[in-house]
Amino acid sequence: MSENEHSRVDRSTLVARLKSEPLWDLAVIGGGATGLGVAVDAALRGLKVVLLEADDFAKGSSSRATKLLHGGVRYLAQGQLSLVREALHERAVILANAPSLARPLSFVMPAYRWWEPFTLGLGLGAYESLAGRHSLGPTRRLSRKQMLATLPQVRAEGLKGGVRYWDAQFDDAQLAVTLARSASRLGALTLNHFRVEGFLQEGGRVTGVHGTDSESGAQCEVQARCVVNAAGVWVDDLRQLAAGPAGTPPRLQVSQGSHVVVDREFWPSDEALLIPRTRDGRVLFAVPWQGKVILGTTEQAREDRPTEPRPMAEEIDFILSEVGHYLTRAPARADIRSAWAGLRPLVQPAERAKGTARISREHAVWTEPSGLVCVAGGKWTTYRAMARDVLAHCIAEDRIPPGRDWRVERSTEHLPLERDDTLLRGGIPGADRMIAEGLSEQRVRFAVRHEFARKVEDVLARRSRLLFLDAHAAREAAPAVADLLHAEGILQPGLEDFMSTSEGYLP
Numbered sequence: 204m205s206e207n208e209h210s211r212v213d214r215s216t217l218v219a220r221l222k223s224e225p226l227w228d229l230a231v232i233g234g235g236a237t238g239l240g241v242a243v244d245a246a247l248r249g250l251k252v253v254l255l256e257a258d259d260f261a262k263g264s265s266s267r268a269t270k271l272l273h274g275g276v277r278y279l280a281q282g283q284l285s286l287v288r289e290a291l292h293e294r295a296v297i298l299a300n301a302p303s304l305a306r307p308l309s310f311v312m313p314a315y316r317w318w319e320p321f322t323l324g325l326g327l328g329a330y331e332s333l334a335g336r337h338s339l340g341p342t343r344r345l346s347r348k349q350m351l352a353t354l355p356q357v358r359a360e361g362l363k364g365g366v367r368y369w370d371a372q373f374d375d376a377q378l379a380v381t382l383a384r385s386a387s388r389l390g391a392l393t394l395n396h397f398r399v400e401g402f403l404q405e406g407g408r409v410t411g412v413h414g415t416d417s418e419s420g421a422q423c424e425v426q427a428r429c430v431v432n433a434a435g436v437w438v439d440d441l442r443q444l445a446a447g448p449a450g451t452p453p454r455l456q457v458s459q460g461s462h463v464v465v466d467r468e469f470w471p472s473d474e475a476l477l478i479p480r481t482r483d484g485r486v487l488f489a490v491p492w493q494g495k496v497i498l499g500t501t502e503q504a505r506e507d508r509p510t511e512p513r514p515m516a517e518e519i520d521f522i523l524s525e526v527g528h529y530l531t532r533a534p535a536r537a538d539i540r541s542a543w544a545g546l547r548p549l550v551q552p553a554e555r556a557k558g559t560a561r562i563s564r565e566h567a568v569w570t571e572p573s574g575l576v577c578v579a580g581g582k583w584t585t586y587r588a589m590a591r592d593v594l595a596h597c598i599a600e601d602r603i604p605p606g607r608d609w610r611v612e613r614s615t616e617h618l619p620l621e622r623d624d625t626l627l628r629g630g631i632p633g634a635d636r637m638i639a640e641g642l643s644e645q646r647v648r649f650a651v652r653h654e655f656a657r658k659v660e661d662v663l664a665r666r667s668r669l670l671f672l673d674a675h676a677a678r679e680a681a682p683a684v685a686d687l688l689h690a691e692g693i694l695q696p697g698l699e700d701f702m703s704t705s706e707g708y709l710p
């Protein structure tokens with residue numbers, strides 16, 4: 204069967220289109236969950252959309268999540284029922300629209316105080332009822348005997364029982380790439396490795412952006428009726444660029460969260476473990492994922508916003524020691540296969556934000572005095588609701604061109620995100636030639652031809668997740684991946700950059 208050329212990504216054509224289009228309806232800065240969600244929603248409504256990502260899709264926070272689709276149990280404790288309900292609805296939408304990238308997952312909370320099975324059971328029962336018909340499974344109290352029978356690896360000493368409830372998990376980076384492909388299929392131009400460096404302005408109003416294509420070094424100007432800043436923890440940097448010398452006070456706070464990955468032998472269960480209260484009062488997870496176990500996360504305030512944040516030694520020690528309290532066999536530093544960190548964009552209240560600013564506890568959409576529309580905060584689970592709010596905001600401010608009623612929206616709620624790639628893959632050689640466990644030559648070529656991969660890191664960190672699962676294995680595979688990218692016509696696959704970046708994932 205011949206490969207379908209239609210969905211093949213040809214970067215030079217994308218760049219040529221970027222240069223030739225005189226005016227876009229919407230230009231989105233940032234190819235994480237938020238920006239990609241906006242691009243899909245806008246393209247589905249028929250808008251002419253361009254999305255520009257400085258590095259790779261999901262290079263920022265959107266590949267570094269705990270990979271849970273969840274309503275946020277802690278918001279329930281704060282009585283924010285509508286937030287929880289919305290996120291639980293979004294959980295169901297992602298499960299329905301991206302079924303091979305997301306799945307229901309049961310969680311078990313061990314209890315070491317006699318009353319906890321009752322209090323936790325009540326809270327999680329309420330959590331389940333908020334999901335309504337989208338409940339993924341019953342919440343159940345477990346006796347000590349049941350706990351030890353199903354989860355023998357949990358520390359037995361002092362154990363009183365536990366609670367089982369249901370949420371879901373997904374592949375964050377792969378969902379981002381899938382969103383980029385969906386947006387592109389709907390007519391949007393989604394371009395990675397293109398950094399926005401400044402704004403085009405007329406009379407102090409933003410009329411577009413300018414930036415550089417990292418591959419060719421070519422500079423390009425992009426005119427747009429409306430520019431959306433969805434740059435995650437870097438939203439403030441772009442706000443500063445738009446504000447000019449007068450500057451503008453920051454709106455975001457940044458907190459780092461780290462994870463470590465170990466082999467399944469430390470947590471062989473198919474269920475996830477939720478430790479409800481660590482020494483610093485947070486929750487901590489042990490989650491089975493892609494043949495390994497993710498342990499995390501932490502919360503560490505940061506002043507800076509590095510592109511490649513690294514877990515701090517004390518974060519790793521904290522995770523290992525907390526998990527160690529609950530497992531019969533505790534992992535040590537030498538057992539870590541990969542360790543990675545992500546930055547959470549937390550939005551401050553918006554007294555100074557203009558007009559229709561819409562604030563929720565989790566995300567905010569507002570317009571700067573320059574006319575730059577900004578969106579920040581939230582979580583992966585609610586990316587689609589955030590996109591809907593951004594479009595509603597642009598419509599309310601008449602930022603979208605007249606002549607059509609954009610309110611008659613086609614909803615992304617029932618938009619299947621995945622396509623069956625069997626035919627596409629079938630046309631690509633190398634299915635039986637393995638580069639690393641689970642990574643064939645065909646997979647790498649597919650990533651280049653149909654998933655916008657341009658660098659060794661794009662393949663090993665976000666098309667396959669090998670770097671996040673086993674950093675040593677990823678480094679071993681890197682030269683072969685670089686050769687394949689070269690064979691696919693990519694002149695600078697970035698092998699040296701990958702070898703240096705990946706060092707940060709080694710324990």
Ligand SMILES: Cc1cc2nc3c(=O)[nH]c(=O)nc-3n(C[C@H](O)[C@H](O)[C@H](O)COP(=O)(O)OP(=O)(O)OC[C@H]3O[C@@H](n4cnc5c(N)ncnc54)[C@H](O)[C@@H]3O)c2cc1C
Pocket residue numbers: 232233234235236237238255256257258259260261262263264265266267268269270271272273397398399400433434435436437441459460461500544545546547548579580581582583584585
């Ligand atoms: C440790 C951790 C665990 C988490 N766990 C979960 C979870 O389990 N479930 C959940 O639902 N959520 C979770 N989240 C939250 C979720 O990951 C984030 O809310 C979400 O990924 C934010 O997406 P974003 O698109 O706003 O930001 P990002 O993903 O950071 O995207 C912003 C993008 O903008 C690009 N950019 C920046 N500057 C420019 C420029 N000048 N030009 C062009 N592009 C630019 C960046 O390269 C980046 O790719 C977690 C977050 C963290 C940090």
